Amino acid sequence: MASALINVPKKARRGEIIEIKTLMSHVMETGYRHTAEGEVIPRDIITGFSCRYNGVEIFRADLFPAFSANPFITFFTVAQESGKFDFEWTGDKGFNDTASASIIVE
């Protein structure tokens, strides 16, 4: 199953502010919907998202049922050195998924 679409610039100048876009595949079932028979469909959402840049956490988010399905999160960071971005999503039912992207900073 394809999990995530990540958009990180391949290259950046040192000190440049870059935008990181992430899109993760997940149903984000709110826990407030009912079946036709009236039973609650249990909650199943991503509850946390974090991004590490060369091991240092640069961004974190708490997600609530108010997030749409296939959560889309974008944020900014300062490009400091070449290396890797590591993304992690955690959630209900032991959900855990990761992705990464590299960047060359000159």
Place this chain on the structure above:
Amino acid sequence: MKDESTRRQFLGLAGGAAALGAVSLRPAAATPASMTTAIRAVVGEATVRTGKVKLEVPPLVENGNTVPMTVSVSNPMTPADHVVSIHVFNEKNPQPNMGNFYLGPHAGRAQVSTRIRLADSQKIVAIAKLSDGSFWSATTDVVVTLAACTDEVI
């Protein structure tokens, strides 16, 4: 008289049944009061000032299931003075909290975009916490229309 008492009994039963039938399956909604409580849980006793924060949501939403939202804070992002976190709340979804975003001086720009669900036309509040402990907020009104044709289960 016999007729009146049975009628009264019937009305009593019917009234009770109606009250029972009126219990809605819809979940309890957040109210302005519960939103205030949720905000208090984040800011404590501090005053929340209006300003610095910009909350961008389309004024008329095509579908309440997926509403693009961008929150930005005009503030430097230096180690001495930066945005620590941004918290978003709402009035009428089942829960008052929508999302919390934690930044730091290396963020460069305090701006986050995502897509949220809105159950109804309502107010959204975004609160930013700065490194000096101060809180700033912005509020916006969103109008949510529903899809026109009912969709059935696949």
Place this chain on the structure above:
Amino acid sequence: MNPARIIVVAALLIAACLARAAEIPPAERRSGSSFMAPDSQAMQSDDTANPGMLWVLDGEKLWNGKAGTAGKACADCHQDARVSMKGVAARYPAFDKALARPVDLEQRINLCRVRHQQATPLAYESRDLLALTALVARASHGVGIETGADPQLAPFIATGRDRYLQRQGQLNLACANCHDDNWDKRLAGAAITQGHPTGYPLYRLEWQSLGSLQRRLRACLSGIRAQPYNYGAPEMVELELYLMWRARGMPIETPAVRP
């Protein structure tokens, strides 16, 4: 000719002219994306923000994976989908010789699975079938639709057109009543589009998921309180065929985003 007959003939002629006049002139045809708010358009045009692309990625994995007792992957015969499948979705539904009738893209994928991979067909609206259809259709992104050029399809296009013009359901509406005669007006806050299927399978915000044209048509039919055709039914494929033929010349924009 007696006066009554003249009146009847005149009425028929006028009715025929009206039926013709309701068709949208080619120069005025617009994709559903032009009716959307700028935010929704932006969601579609950015590949890393378009949720439909998640299914295209899934489709790539499935394309390269072996399936069925023949142990073959789609890639074994078709190599890179982006190259070999370019233009395919733009001419579907197409005529299948063995069945002697048109089949749509989903049915073609399942026919390939059964005939060449000796695999079981995938269920309609299953994640796997949507992913493969999205991958194949994505390869035609930007290509102008040329469905219906095959003369063998002519009688099926005609049947599909009749269905499009026929009033049905408890609301007694024909597709044409909204999508030919009243497009660009609004129905309870939502814009009425011209109904061109240029971006299928697409991510509908209402569904929070990718879905096929057949799913959308079933929802439309429920909306007018008519009995929806079953998935894969001949009536469904003929209607798809007519709609694609009606949109000929317009570019494919799969995976589209729609409210």
